[in-house]
Amino acid sequence: MVEKTQLLGLIILLPILGALVNGIFGAIPWKSFPRIPGTVAGVIASGCVFVAFLLACSLFSGLLGHESVQSAFEHNAFPWISVGDFRIPMQFRMDALSGILCLVVTGIGFLIHVYSISYMHDDGNPARYFTYLNLFTASMLVLILGASMPILFIGWEGVGLCSYLLIGFWFEDIEKAQAGKKAFVVNRIGDLGFLLGMFLIFANFHTLDFMELKAAMGSLSVEVGFGVLTLITLLLFVGATGKSAQIPLFVWLPDAMAGPTPVSALIHAATMVTAGVYMCCRLGFLFSLTPITSTVIAVIAVLTAFVSATIAIVQTDIKKVLAYSTVSQLGFMFLAVGVGAYTTAVFHLITHAFFKALMFLGSGSVIHAMGGEQDMRKMGGLKKYMPITYWTFVAGTLAISGIPIFAGFFSKDEILWQSFSSPLGGLPLYIGGLLTAGLTATYMGRLVCLTFLGENRSSHEVKHHLHESPLVMTIPLIILGLLATFGGFLGVPHLLGGHAIPNILEHLLEGVVPASRGEGAAALEGTLMFVSVLVACGGLYLSYWLFLVRKSQRAANQEKGVHDFLFNSYYVNEFYDLAVVKPIYKVSVFLWKVIDVIVIDGAVMLTARASAFSGKAIRRLQTGNLEHYLLSFIFGMLIILYLLLSHAF
Amino acid sequence: MMELIQTQLPNALYTMFCVFAAIAALGVVSLKNPVSAAFCLIMVLLNVSGIFAFQQANFVAAVQVLVYAGAIMVLFMFVIMLLSIESVAHDYPESKLLIIAPVILAFVFLCTMVIVLIHGHASPQQGNYTVEAIQQNGGNIRVVSEVMFSDYILPFQIVGALLMFAVVGAITLAKRRMD
């Protein structure tokens, strides 16, 4: 009889197993036996993730069966570090929060794995791709299920590594390899903050286990002013900005689109980039004690959301639009974190995973059909050729824009409401969020108009090849489309659902993350909801009018100044290059040319010369005559004897 | 008179063993002829064996005679006979200094040890194997064998293996030509 908690270990082990099988028998070019073909590798990888998904489902249903929603499954795999009193067991815990995310990761992960079988079919080494993808899934599960901060950090670094490997999957292209490197380096900056925060937590509370930390926090009151808790949370937030692409560390995410599109869907939209949000929610009991950090988070989040939405509106690369859109949506999630609405942040994380994965996969389908073309200016009118992709994409667009019934409406509207009504929120945050929501609808409408509607602008050759993607790719699209449409019913607000449709998510997460604090009159909530729907519809209509009726996909190009400024993402990359990279480069060159070559190498050479010289001198002592050795040996022995005896007497 | 002889004779005999051993040891070091030196060494070993016997270490005394004076010294004599005696042209160093310095060093060592020994005192932790206890338990050889085959069984085995390796090594060394 297998203990149910041991399944928790199995959930993580399965993707690792898949990675091992694919890595050893598929990715490495052995001479002695043939490699497993790409399709088989994909089936193995998908199978592993699917079984993990089933296990997660069964465990999660067990979690629902418990009396109290606070309870959790724990699995202590093995003691990892044990030094004196300091112990870190390799412990995994599944409570409602990690359970939901576990389902999202394995479920969406499975769909993306299946999609990848077809997408990567023509690639040279699909087994390597699936190895990385499985490894990523395993790391992500470790991140989510880890019961203490170091375990979370293992997953944190693991997903970072896999992200690097997958962004640079086509490493023959130097630009793509550079993009991977950039993602890694920028993430490291955030990781440093995370590590420092972790150390500070340990120094102050002497534990890193989430449950124990939560118990330790229970007795603390909200921190007034800038204290150690604020410092800890700010450092942790630095880590989150790195992983979840917030200002100022968001520059890597758009470049990360160099990887295969399913990777963008899985890692850079649905799962990994939300790790920062997850971490903040997991430590919600800590963040809710520090109003200063919360304010910082909310302000940065709104800024990020707004700035990246404005950038998205002028991008011409279909994946770049989605990338900036992701940054913007992550900003929304952090806005929810910043105003203390952790449940809402998780809610938006889930719905975003649905519709953004859907849209990335849809864009992958488009790119696949266009033969690798990513420029929207050369698309148009694809609705006719690929109806399934079109309709699912429209579902995603409506969801992200916040049109009622679709998933994004509930979560985004909840965030806006919380940012307005929470004691930590306020009118400026709400207005920033609302503007961003309008921009979101606009750039998504622009994307759909330029890609699927209007007339086809592609070359004759490409047009000839246009086709709907195979079933292996469209079925995940359809499933995700349904999720993006109806996923919002997980967390219907009381205003709309009343008692008929309960807010499932809020009920589940009760006690796991701090409850939202926003409250206000129902009439006000209804009014704000109406306003945001109006803004979303307005944004969509604006894009329809601009890009379809006025056909101004080039018109924007004429406003050189603003357009260039936005198109080049506010010249942030150039600024970083000038302010950070160049000085570091100069200092490094100095260190190399002066410190290393002259000082360090000089010192090393000096010691070498000194020992050579002294060796030459001392060499004369070696006569080779046995008696001399004996004499000196006995003489030395006598001296030692006297030293010993002088202590004894 | 007889009583005096009976009490003093063992002591005199013991002192005689000691003195003879020391004189023979000097012979080992100073005699140029290897055969004479070897015979002196046999003398030393036999006298030491007598000292062991006086100290009621019967087993060790027997081993000293059988293994040392018997086997090892026969091996020495055999090798000396095998090689020509004139094989060592310069047995002593030409320089007087190289003779005087070792003698001084050795003398210093001797003085040190003697001073240490005279000022030494008995160990506070006395064992159980008094002379009477050994007599009651069946004599020295029985007690030694019992300890050897219980507490020291592993070292005993290892020493056996060591001897075998030594024999094999000696044969290989003596047989092979180094060219």
Add this chain to the structure above:
Amino acid sequence: MDKIGDHYVLQALILSAVLFSIGLGGIMIRRNLIALLMCIELMLTAVNISFVSFARANHDINGQLMVFFIVTVAAAESAIGLGLLIALYRNLKEVGTAKLSALKE
């Protein structure tokens, strides 16, 4: 404080020191490998005397067992030493230490 053991013990210990010193001196003076080996045997014997005497002084049997092991190891050592000696003689036609200066190179 008691002196070590009875007069047998002290006498034997001094003899042990004497034999050891003689062996030590001999090893430094002599240039003949056979003589060197014999001096080593002399020093080992001196150590044996110490072991037996201290065993007697402390009413302990372990010293005697040590002597047994030392004798065995000494036998092994002289077997190897003499084997080396013969091999050396074959090649150099002498057993003095003067020609053994390979350590320098």
